Amino acid sequence: xxxxxxxxxxxxxxxxxxxxxxxxxxxxxxxxxxxxxxxxxxxxxxxxxxxxxxxxxxxxxxxxxxxxxxxxxxxxxxxxxxxxxxxxxxxxxxxxxxxxxxxxxxxxxxxxxxxxxxxxxxxxxxxxxxxxxxxxxxxxxxxxxxxxxxxxxxxxxxxxxxxxxxxx
Amino acid sequence: xxxxxxxxxxxxxxxxxxxxxxxxxxxxxxxxxxxxxxxxxxxxxxxxxxxxxxxxxxxxxxxxxxxxxxxxxxxxxxxxxxxxxxxxxxxxxxxxxxxxxxxxxxxxxxxxxxxxxxxxxxxxxxxxxxxxxxxxxxxxxxxxxxxxxxxxxxxxxxxxxxxxxxxxxxxxxxxxxxxxxxxxxxxxxxxxxxxxxxxxxxxxxxxxxxxxxxxxxxxxxxxxxxxxxxxxxxxxxxxxxxxxxxxxxxxxxxxxxxxxxxxxxxxxxxxxxxxxxxxxxxxxxxxxxxxxxxxxxxxxxxxxxx
Numbered sequence: 001x002x003x004x005x006x007x008x009x010x011x012x013x014x015x016x017x018x019x020x021x022x023x024x025x026x027x028x029x030x031x032x033x034x035x036x037x038x039x040x041x042x043x044x045x046x047x048x049x050x051x052x053x054x055x056x057x058x059x060x061x062x063x064x065x066x067x068x069x070x071x072x073x074x075x076x077x078x079x080x081x082x083x084x085x086x087x088x089x090x091x092x093x094x095x096x097x098x099x100x101x102x103x104x105x106x107x108x109x110x111x112x113x114x115x116x117x118x119x120x121x122x123x124x125x126x127x128x129x130x131x132x133x134x135x136x137x138x139x140x141x142x143x144x145x146x147x148x149x150x151x152x153x154x155x156x157x158x159x160x161x162x163x164x165x166x167x168x
Numbered sequence: 169x170x171x172x173x174x175x176x177x178x179x180x181x182x183x184x185x186x187x188x189x190x191x192x193x194x195x196x197x198x199x200x201x202x203x204x205x206x207x208x209x210x211x212x213x214x215x216x217x218x219x220x221x222x223x224x225x226x227x228x229x230x231x232x233x234x235x236x237x238x239x240x241x242x243x244x245x246x247x248x249x250x251x252x253x254x255x256x257x258x259x260x261x262x263x264x265x266x267x268x269x270x271x272x273x274x275x276x277x278x279x280x281x282x283x284x285x286x287x288x289x290x291x292x293x294x295x296x297x298x299x300x301x302x303x304x305x306x307x308x309x310x311x312x313x314x315x316x317x318x319x320x321x322x323x324x325x326x327x328x329x330x331x332x333x334x335x336x337x338x339x340x341x342x343x344x345x346x347x348x349x350x351x352x353x354x355x356x357x358x359x360x361x362x363x364x365x366x367x368x369x370x371x372x373x374x375x376x377x378x379x380x381x382x383x384x385x386x387x388x389x390x391x392x393x394x395x396x397x398x399x400x401x402x403x404x405x406x407x408x409x410x411x412x413x414x415x416x417x418x419x420x421x422x423x424x425x426x427x428x429x430x431x432x433x434x435x436x437x438x439x440x441x442x443x444x445x446x447x448x449x450x451x452x453x454x455x456x457x458x459x460x461x462x463x464x465x466x467x468x469x470x471x472x473x474x
Contacts, residue, residue, distance in 0.1 A: 014218050017297030017308070018225050030302055046185045053192045057199060061214035063301035064336075064344070067207050068199030070301070075196065108302060115303040119351045135302070 001157050002039075002047055005150070009035050009055040013062055025134030032059060033104040034139050034146045036074050040081035041090045041099065042154070052078040069114045077107045093144065100143040104136040208337055215308075215339040223341065226296050226310065288413060290454040291316055293325075296342055305347055305447070311455065312341040319343060322411050324456040330417035330444035331355065331405065332453055343455075347447050348418070349386055356409035357388060357418055357441075359395070360402040366391035368403065368418055368441060385422060389438040397424050403441050413456065419443040 012031055019028050032055055039051035056071025063070065081103050088095040109132060116122050202210070215222075293309035313319055323335045325345050333353055336344035346353045349370040357368040366388045388403060401421045407414025422442040 010218075011221075013300050014221055015225070016300035017222070018229065028298070046188045049189060049192050053195055056196075059300060060199070061211060062218075062299075064299050064304040064306040065301050066200065067202055067210065068196050071196045071199060075193075111302055121351070131302075 001150075001154050002043070002051055004153055004157065005035055005039060005051055006054045006058075009051075010058050013055075013058045016059075017062065022134075022138065025131075025138055027131045027134050029138050029142075030104075030108070030135045031139065031142065031146075032074075033077060033107050034100060034143045036077050036107070037081060037096075037100045037103050037139075037143060038147055038150050040078040040103070041096060042150070045078075045082055048078050048082065049075060065115065066118055069118075070111065073107050073110045073114070076110055077103045080106055096147060097140050097143060101136050101140040104139040105132060108132040108135060211337060212339050215342060219312075219339070219341040222296060222308075289457040290326075291319065291457050293343075293453055293455055295450050295453070305350060306336065307345045307347065307450065308342040309345055309453065309455070310341070311343050312339050314340045316457065318457055319455065323458070324405075324412045324416065325453055326416060326456060327445050327450070327453050330419070331412065332443075332445055332447065332450065334411060335455060345453075348443055349447055354409075355412055355418065356406045357403050358406040359388075359391070359397060359421070360404060362396055362401075364391045364395040364397070365406050365408070366436075366438075371440075386419065386441045386443060387438050388421070388441050390436050391439065393427065393435055393437045395437070397421060397439050399424060417444050 009032065012035065016028075016031070021028050035055055036052050039048040042048075043051065052074035053071050056074035057068070059070040060067045081099050084099060088099055090096065090099075112124075112128060112132070291311060293311045296308045296310045298308075299306045309325075311319060319335070319338050321335050321338055325332045325334060331348055333345050333347040333350065334355075336346045338344075347370070348355060348368065351370045353370050355368040356365070358365045367390050368386050368388050370386050391397070399421055403418045403421065405412040405414055405416040405418060419441040421439050423440040425437075425439070427437060
């Protein structure tokens with residue numbers, strides 16, 4: 001399943017380059033945090049961190065930013081979600097959506113912080129918050145079908161083990 | 169026979185997890201401190217690996233776009249054709265006049281003992297994709313070193329209206345374009361009316377362009393503090409710096425901040441420039457190549473150095 005998620009992530013990064021703006025949020029969607037959230041919520045911590053590093057490096061390889069920055073953001077997002085293990089039910093859909101929202105918001109905020117450091121400018125416009133919030137909300141909505149799809153694949157790959165399903 | 173102690177397996181698991189965690193962190197740290205040439209090589213290799221997939225997606229989108237265009241009514245197509253014919257006739261006439269003027273200019277320069285004006289070849293390109301990251305606004309065009317071996321980084325990229333940016337890393341099938349609103353793109357510029365010279369620098373990028381009151385723009389710095397500048401004045405490339413030929417339109421001055429101790433101090437001042445092209449709506453563009461003009465390729469004359 002880890003391999004599937006990494007290959008899916010690589011394809012998603014390539015498709016990300018062609019994605020047009022979504023009229024509703026006036027920005028391009030950013031779906032990679034959904035995969036990071038899935039691995040954090042479904043896999044063991046070590047595997048989740050492995051997926052986070054892999055996905056982050058994939059994104060960095062195709063982006064103009066410094067190599068390793070997205071990987072760091074993915075790691076921080078994974079650690080944040082893992083730290084909520086006691087407070088939230090990882091198989092309860094509203095909690096999953098809420099954690100995806102918070103995780104994506106955290107990812108994008110840290111990503112912008114790193115961007116500011118790289119371009120050596122410190123400017124936070126209200127429009128940036130709008131963009132971060134728009135992308136986070138889109139991921140929150142889209143995490144439901146994505147999690148369903150990954151759960152189906154997870155079951156197919158590991159028929160003996162029952163993954164934490166959203167449908168419970 | 170080895171005897172397993174209670175909790176031994178748990179301790180082993182913990183140790184293994186710690187080792188894997190540290191190894192993952194080491195990978196990220198190494199990635200962060202990689203020297204720039206190696207990082208560029210990795211970027212190129214990654215793009216070369218996925219370029220067939222990118223080409224497939226790009227071609228599919230072109231086919232889809234053509235299909236959508238084909239759905240237009242015959243009447244619309246007829247009108248478009250006649251408009252294009254009229255435009256073609258006008259441009260052909262203009263081109264002939266300009267060619268005559270270029271030839272005359274060349275003769276006059278020769279008579280005055282000036283060095284012959286260098287000519288440039290335009291390589292037509294199309295936008296393929298945008299940066300997958302959130303804050304960088306670099307784009308990729310469908311030309312790489314496989315298409316033209318003279319294609320290299322730091323070549324001007326223009327549209328019919330003016331400058332868009334310059335080429336960055338050149339891969340096999342695609343080339344990165346650093347847009348002029350990117351902070352890494354610095355262009356030697358001059359103001360049309362006063363000939364005041366400065367450096368045009370991109371303001372920080374968000375999404376498909378810079379965000380400052382929701383508009384893409386650049387900053388023209390190092391212009392004289394006493395320079396007379398007004399909103400609406402056009403800004404052109406000055407030809408200094410060696411990357412951009414002189415006389416290419418960059419944009420118009422959109423804001424002239426008042427002189428204040430905080431931002432406009434010392435000997436210089438800065439103004440904001442709105443790019444001539446909407447960088448979020450780019451499609452077709454040209455890379456200005458340094459090469460002798462061939463019969464088939466269009467050319468733009470650029471002023472040579474005295």
